[in-house]
Amino acid sequence: MGSRAMSQGARSRAPSDKRRKDNKRQEDEMSTTSTSVEAVIGGKLIKLETGQVARQAGGSVIATLGETMVFAAATSGNARDDIDFFPLVCDYREKTESAGKIPGGFFKREGRPTTKEILTMRLIDRSIRPMFPDGYKAEVQVMSHVLSYDGVNNADVLAMIAAFAAVRISGLPFETSLGAVRIGQIDGELTAWPEDEARRENCDLDLVVSGHKDGIAMVESSAKELAESDMIDALAMAHEIILDVVKLVDELKAKAGKPEQTFVAPEVNTELRDKAFEYKDRAVAAAATEGKHERSAAVSVVKKEAVAALTAGSDDKGLVKEVKGFLKEVEKAVEREGILNGKRIDGRKHDEIRQITIVPNSFEGNISRDLARIRIKNEEVRRRYFY
Known part of the structure; x- marks a missing residue:
């Protein structure tokens, strides 16, 4: 009886022992495949780590600055031939749990993204979208969220780096490594990675910059009255720090990066493209039309005539889409040419300001008139702020 009970007990313990061994083996594999790099950049330690979580994603990284940690993952799907744009999705979320708090009050759950989250998504999107090759139409998703927030180091720029x-390590066809930094001017001094409390209280410049080894890719800033020389110094400082961030990303790529995918850009119908660019002179003339609505109508006429001429006798919808794509290139070329020649779309030079007349209770511009009034009904507020 006792031997039978012992044998049953041994059999019952065997599966749990096997599970423990499997778990131990998996933990060992995770510890051996995890890769991290770190460096002191701009006076603060930044750490990038991959291999711990989201292994099925193309690339996943946990970035740490102080005690703020952000997770980001990038993955891609199959290319689509039925679209004429690059389907890139960038998402960023800040959960209150990252700060050790639980939502209270009327809203018990976190719903749609906040304005701050949406703006951070745009910072990421505007930086990485131009770095993918022309004609790349595979669906790419870059998802990031804050794991922890220390109340000192903001997570938005750290999410950009992650x-x-x-x-970069996912193997997607990407032109070069990117970096990002926030520069603040506090008490007249430029500072990298300014603390949140100082940014809120006495910051004259809040500048977010992303870039690569060859230059700056994206700039977003808010500032009080600031000298142009101070802004130039801030941009120069930002790029120097970005170069260090790029080195850190390149180091992680060398240690844990996947082989880059081979992408062959689709062939361009150069003959059709050249025919579309024959309408460039007419597009330039149409863009010089005075009046916003008149100019839009003139450009639209040129486009319609070009599409009709270049697709005459054909019912192929793909051809129509291709022609419209080339006409967009023509429009961009005209716009770029005007910028390089020092003129705006309405003919003004870069240093010329549109005539604006301000009278009490109204705003008058070239096209629209807006009426705004402020009424303060609360007597206490009126006394506090106006007397």
Whole structure:
């Protein structure tokens, strides 16, 4: 009886022992495949780590600055031939749990993204979208969220770095490594990675910059009255720090990056493209039309005539889409040419300001008139702020 009970007990313990061994083996594999790099950049330690979580993604990175940690993952799907744009999705979320708090009050759950989250998504998107090759139409998703927030180091720029690193090690066809930094001017001094409390209280410049080894890719800033020389110094400082971030991303790519995918850009119908660019002179003339609505109508006429002429006798919808794509290139070329020649779309030079007349209770511009009034009904507020 006792031997039978012992044998049953041994059999019952065997599966749990096997599970423990499997778990131990998996933990060992995770510890051996995890890769991290770190460096002191701009006076603060930045750490990038991959291999711990989201292994099925193309690339996943946990970035750490102080005690703020952000996770980002990048993955891609199959290319689509039925679209004429690059389907890139960038997402960023800040959960209150990252700060050790639980939502209270009327809203118990976190719903749609906040304005701050949406703006951070745009910072990531605007930085990485131009770095993919022309004609690349595979669906790419770059998802990031805050794991922890220490109340000192903001997570938005750290999310940008994590996203850049995740895309870079994922093997997606990407032009170069990117970096990002926030520069603040506090008490007249330029500072990298300014603390949140100082940014809120006495910051004259809040500048977010992303870039690569050859230059700056994206700039977003808010500032009080600031000298142009101070802004130039801030941009120069930002690029120097970005170069260090790029080195850190390149180091992670060398240690844990996947082989880059081979992408062959689709062939361009050069003959049709050249025919579309024959309408460039007419597009330039149409763009010089005075009046916003008149100019839009003139450009639209040129486009319609070009599409009709270049697709005459054909019912192929693909051809129509191709022609419209080339006409967009023509429109961009005209716009770029005007910028390089020092003129705006309405003919003004870069240093010329549109005539604006301000009278009490109204705003008058070239096209629209807006009426705004402020009424303060609360007597206490009126006394506090106006007397």
